[in-house]
Amino acid sequence: MLDAEDWLALRLTAQLATLSTVLLLLLGTPIAWWLARTGSRLKGPVAAIVALPLVLPPTVIGFYLLMLMGPHGPVGQLTQSLGWGLLPFTFWGLVVGSVLHSFPFVVQPIQQAFEAMGQRPLEVAATLRASPWDRFVSVALPLARPGFLTASVLGFAHTVGEFGVVLMIGGNIPGATRVLSVALYGHVEAMDYGKANWLAAGMVAFGFAVMLILYLLNGQTARTTSQAGGARV
Amino acid sequence: MSEVQAAIKLSYSGFSLDVDLRLPGSGVSVLLGPSGCGKTTVLRALAGLVRAQGRVALHGDVWQDDALRERPFVPTHQRAIGYVFQEASLFPHLSVQGNLDYGRKRIPLSQQRVSLDEAVGLLGIAHLLDRRPDRLSGGERQRVAIARALLTSPSLLLMDEPLSALDAARKAEVLPYLEALNRQARMPVVYVTHALDEAARLADHLVLMEAGRVLASGPATQLFARLDLPLSQLDEAAAVLDAVVVQHDPAYGQSQLEVAGLPLWVGLTQAQPGQRVRARILARDVSVTLSRASDSSIVNILPATIESLRDDGPDTVTLGLRLSGAGADQVGCTILARVTRRSRDTLQLFEGQSVHAQIKGAALMG
Numbered sequence: 001m002l003d004a005e006d007w008l009a010l011r012l013t014a015q016l017a018t019l020s021t022v023l024l025l026l027l028g029t030p031i032a033w034w035l036a037r038t039g040s041r042l043k044g045p046v047a048a049i050v051a052l053p054l055v056l057p058p059t060v061i062g063f064y065l066l067m068l069m070g071p072h073g074p075v076g077q078l079t080q081s082l083g084w085g086l087l088p089f090t091f092w093g094l095v096v097g098s099v100l101h102s103f104p105f106v107v108q109p110i111q112q113a114f115e116a117m118g119q120r121p122l123e124v125a126a127t128l129r130a131s132p133w134d135r136f137v138s139v140a141l142p143l144a145r146p147g148f149l150t151a152s153v154l155g156f157a158h159t160v161g162e163f164g165v166v167l168m169i170g171g172n173i174p175g176a177t178r179v180l181s182v183a184l185y186g187h188v189e190a191m192d193y194g195k196a197n198w199l200a201a202g203m204v205a206f207g208f209a210v211m212l213i214l215y216l217l218n219g220q221t222a223r224t225t226s227q228a229g230g231a232r233v
Numbered sequence: 234m235s236e237v238q239a240a241i242k243l244s245y246s247g248f249s250l251d252v253d254l255r256l257p258g259s260g261v262s263v264l265l266g267p268s269g270c271g272k273t274t275v276l277r278a279l280a281g282l283v284r285a286q287g288r289v290a291l292h293g294d295v296w297q298d299d300a301l302r303e304r305p306f307v308p309t310h311q312r313a314i315g316y317v318f319q320e321a322s323l324f325p326h327l328s329v330q331g332n333l334d335y336g337r338k339r340i341p342l343s344q345q346r347v348s349l350d351e352a353v354g355l356l357g358i359a360h361l362l363d364r365r366p367d368r369l370s371g372g373e374r375q376r377v378a379i380a381r382a383l384l385t386s387p388s389l390l391l392m393d394e395p396l397s398a399l400d401a402a403r404k405a406e407v408l409p410y411l412e413a414l415n416r417q418a419r420m421p422v423v424y425v426t427h428a429l430d431e432a433a434r435l436a437d438h439l440v441l442m443e444a445g446r447v448l449a450s451g452p453a454t455q456l457f458a459r460l461d462l463p464l465s466q467l468d469e470a471a472a473v474l475d476a477v478v479v480q481h482d483p484a485y486g487q488s489q490l491e492v493a494g495l496p497l498w499v500g501l502t503q504a505q506p507g508q509r510v511r512a513r514i515l516a517r518d519v520s521v522t523l524s525r526a527s528d529s530s531i532v533n534i535l536p537a538t539i540e541s542l543r544d545d546g547p548d549t550v551t552l553g554l555r556l557s558g559a560g561a562d563q564v565g566c567t568i569l570a571r572v573t574r575r576s577r578d579t580l581q582l583f584e585g586q587s588v589h590a591q592i593k594g595a596a597l598m599g
Binding site: 139 | 326
């Protein structure tokens with residue numbers, strides 16, 4: 001069964017994933033909106049940078065974050081001068097790493113949802129006297145709901161499943177940076193396969209539940225919107 | 234008279250638009266032209282959905298004027314317009330009621346001149362209020378979209394081919410609502426279409442467009458009968474007349490109208506005596522005689538003057554005939570006749586000649 005340290009890791013993981021998901025949605029939405037609407041030449045490069053974590057080994061991201069946030073890196077010097085100390089090997093360092101690493105998983109579904117709705121609903125809203133911000137809140141956000149749902153679930157789950165970045169910049173400090181995936185690794189290192197199995201099986205169950213809920217919810221939305229049929233909104 | 238002004242230029246790859254339009258401040262103005270002629274772009278520029286160069290104004294309210302230093306362009310949401318798109322474009326996340334309320338709630342109470350009951354009644358959608366848009370037929374959706382636009386109490390109603398996404402049956406379902414709306418509308422309507430029959434039925438003022446330019450702009454009844462415009466060259470060229478119902482003769486299944494002070498018999502109509510209706514007379518259904526035939530089976534024989542002649546080709550000639558009724562100095566009393574060139578030469582028809590127009594068929598529209 002799980003021991004106290006495992007429960008600590010579980011709680012820490014939940015905290016990290018929740019906080020990261022909230023930050024990802026806050027940061028990812030404006031970027032997804034911009035990517036979906038812009039005709040700028042910068043769209044390609046920005047989209048490529050956002051997608052980079054998909055192709056890079058997590059250890060590469062972790063390594064550069066370690067360098068940047070370390071005592072000699074520019075970010076590290078900034079955080080020190082602000083009196084926040086250094087981020088590596090802290091919970092907040094993990095948050096930064098998770099947000100960066102999970103960025104494309106959140107931006108892309110939202111961007112696709114914004115692109116799929118097209119310009120028309122926003123034009124309609126404008127002719128019905130809605131200001132740009134009003135249009136975004138009252139039309140774009142509700143219509144992009146399936147995208148936000150997918151983004152939240154993927155962002156959360158991807159953060160839970162992260163290992164490489166965490167190990168590089170977080171290490172293995174109980175209560176601060178030892179998340180589930182690291183705890184699992186620790187059990188295996190210690191040849192404690194029983195405990196490792198509890199954690200691993202729990203994560204498999206969690207992953208399955210998440211994907212099942214996602215498919216059920218999005219399937220429902222897809223059905224109701226496809227019934228709008230003929231006239232595209 | 235107050236008016237709608239759109240003097241705009243726009244060009245992008247392979248297309249240029251250059252129009253200087255002044256439309257009446259009341260009634261329905263129809264922009265008619267083939268796809269790609271720029272009519273929708275004019276409408277979008279009026280709405281501020283596209284930014285062309287130039288000036289757009291309504292009743293002296295300037296919505297765009299590039300010459301102004303202050304506020305040269307009023308954004309769409311600050312223009313007092315209603316816009317009906319080609320596809321109904323209802324918000325799928327809101328019920329019919331929610332869609333109707335969307336615009337209504339965004340204008341100050343003091344500016345609400347169209348009540349919910351009024352719009353719902355006019356478009357016949359009272360039984361649909363609780364439905365989701367995906368549970369409506371195409372015609373119902375478009376009616377809700379029109380009501381939604383009306384509920385912002387616009388000073389100008391813009392309609393972009395509102396019927397073109399509908400099949401013939403749905404079109405016939407929505408058209409009467411449009412006509413009712415136009416009869417009661419307290420705001421000018423600009424209506425874009427490529428369908429001749431819609432223009433003939435709805436237009437008070439007509440603008441013919443082609444390749445980004447305006448070919449002609451004027452009272453619809455006049456433009457349909459002008460021989461120098463392409464409308465009169467069509468096979469189904471027809472004059473459009475505004476008439477008043479005088480009386481019914483149910484025994485013979487006919488109704489009598491009055492056009493330019495002259496009687497015109499048509500098939501029995503539901504319209505009440507005194508009501509204004511619109512009749513359409515195809516050029517190929519009209520022939521001329523020099524003296525009034527007293528032994529013809531044709532009921533409608535009206536005195537007229539040949540206003541203009543045009544050779545259509547080796548075989549046919551189209552005539553513009555001005556009806557010589559009491560009100561013949563008013564606009565829109567010209568009908569078209571298509572005759573053979575042989576007849577023209579045999580009868581020696583010429584401009585200014587008095588003739589009798591034999592009208593084989595006149596159809597009421599709507």
